[in-house]
Amino acid sequence: MTAPLLQVEQLECERDDRVLIKNLSFELYNGEILQVEGANGSGKTTLLRVLCGLSDEFQGELTWCGRPRRRVEADFRRQTLYCGHLTGIKMALSPRENLRWILQVKGVSAADAPAQPSLDQALHDVGLGGFEDVPVYTLSAGQKRRVALARLLVEPARLWVLDEPFTAIDRHGVAELEGLIQGHAAKGGSVLITSHHALELNGLRSLQLGLGRGAWQIN
Amino acid sequence: MANQLEPAMWSGMLAIIKRDIVIAFRQRGDMVNPLFFFIMVIALFPLGMGPEPGTLQKIAPGVIWIAALLSTLLSVDSLFRQDFDDGALELTLMSPQPLFVLAFGKVLAHWLVTALPLICVAPVLGVMMFMDVNTIKVTLYSLLLGTPVLSMISAIGAALTVGLHKGGVLVAVIALPLYIPVLIFGTSAVEAAAMGHPFAGQLAYLAAFLILAFTFAPFAIATGLRISVNG
């Protein structure tokens, strides 16, 4: 049994004096897809932010590749791709410029990612061919989302943490994104995803939150 | 792994500087409004206090410095607010690069885009306030040394309050007491030059503040950003 990629032990989260998650423990292995489900306000986004290190209002232990995550923050961030509610795409820049700054801020150089497609190729693959140079504010909501999703193609990462990635995506795009996620898992990457959609993926595990007073269920 | 970190750290900072400058030039309002504010505030003083050269010459150092200070304060809201609202701040926080380096880059870009225009326009306003050439030169030096410190201090305030949608007055209340040493030595340098006294000491103090601010402020800014994104 190989070591888990991400291990969560006795995680407790509170928000506004309400207990969201109590005593959560699970493991995420390479090649696994875990969907976090629950009604609005059940703590899905909070959990994802805690797991990414954006929020430290929690009790419990987080382990990354066998070591405590707080000791290997840089390594964890280098291998994680986080795409939240707010995509982080700058409206005044073009899709290509956006992808470029995101990669450069992460410190990804061409040497790190020889197998990744070029930025233009990735934009073409997500359906933004011909829109590489226009400012993002001229695009539709769905197209803006696709710029964020192009990151999945160009950013090398072992763990994908996606918060509601299917927002504003049409049916065709949903199928494509599911294909991307499946492909990532097949190559040994892991995916942590929240979505209101019913996902059609192989090997999908589900973590149910919001069952009352911090209770949860995983299968 | 370690070898790849070195160039990447600076490339992250440079990427942010380049990105912010490009965005500032495309959204010119954030760049130009502090400049107009600076000019208008200085123009208010002759209107409010009478146009006699004697009076204006006397108050000119203080007026130009306080106007620059207030312009910096006004412009700081645009430093992190947009990044916070569109999620770019979270992406920056998720970067494996040290946050204080990236934050330093952001403040530097902001200074280049908002304070540098002020410094370029200051000589014209100095002439309007009847300052002589030497005094104007020293004003430029003092602003060049002092405005980055003001930017760093306002950035600390902005980082602590970016998650709150309460407007810039809170940042003003936080930052203004911390501006005072820079203001004192900045105006003193200009006044000394106006009277023909030596001013190098005051400029040296400003330079010392600059080094202190560059060394320590980025850590406070980074901590403030993490706290703001946390909540």
Next chain:
Amino acid sequence: MFQALKRLYHKLGSPKYFYEMTGKMLPWLIAATVLLLVPGLIYGLAFAPPERYQGDSYRIIYIHVPAASIAMGGYIMMAVAGVVVLVWRMKMAEMVARCLAPIGASFTFICLVTGSIWGKPTWGTWWVWDARLTSMLVLLFLYIGVMALNSAINNAQSAARATAVLSIVGAVNLPIIKYSVNWWNTLHQPASIKMTSSAIDPEMLFTLLSCIGGFYCLFAVLLINSTRCEVLQREQRSNWVKKTVGAV
């Protein structure tokens, strides 16, 4: 030894222990305050011999000097508590820091008002921009900044950490500000306060020390009282608070 220190550290960090311990300490502190402050103030304000140059107006130093000392000390204390909050994440430190700000600000205000009252008979005006008073004014602004930030953030923990950063930045700046204001003052040279004559009378010294001690005890009483209320409020969901308040 190390184990004992560790235990002490954990105890100090526990709000419940703090509440119980201070509950026992408070009556003694209040007694000390009354014992030191009342005779000191009465003697100083009414009976001590008048000063050689300033006559009776100098008496205000029995309030002004302790207030100034507490104002500065309070901010440093707040910054130290801030360091504890950021490094050790101690909840007790968060509560103490939060309660320190208004109390410190009040003492700064008292210092300014008494300084102003002193100034009127001495210089003829209610205010003068001398180094000391101006530094106190800037200190008041620093306190106000901390209080404004504290009240602007709803989440108690985020508020504590943000104000911790701000108080540390302010504390680091304090010597710089004081030096700058002193320097500015020498440039522009308005009237300056002479605190006391060169040789201080032993009678005045003892009264002053008594007042300083009394005011510090008063500061401690106010701080502890305020922190106890904060503890009750923040821990309101825990059982020991419910029992203490009698809600169960």
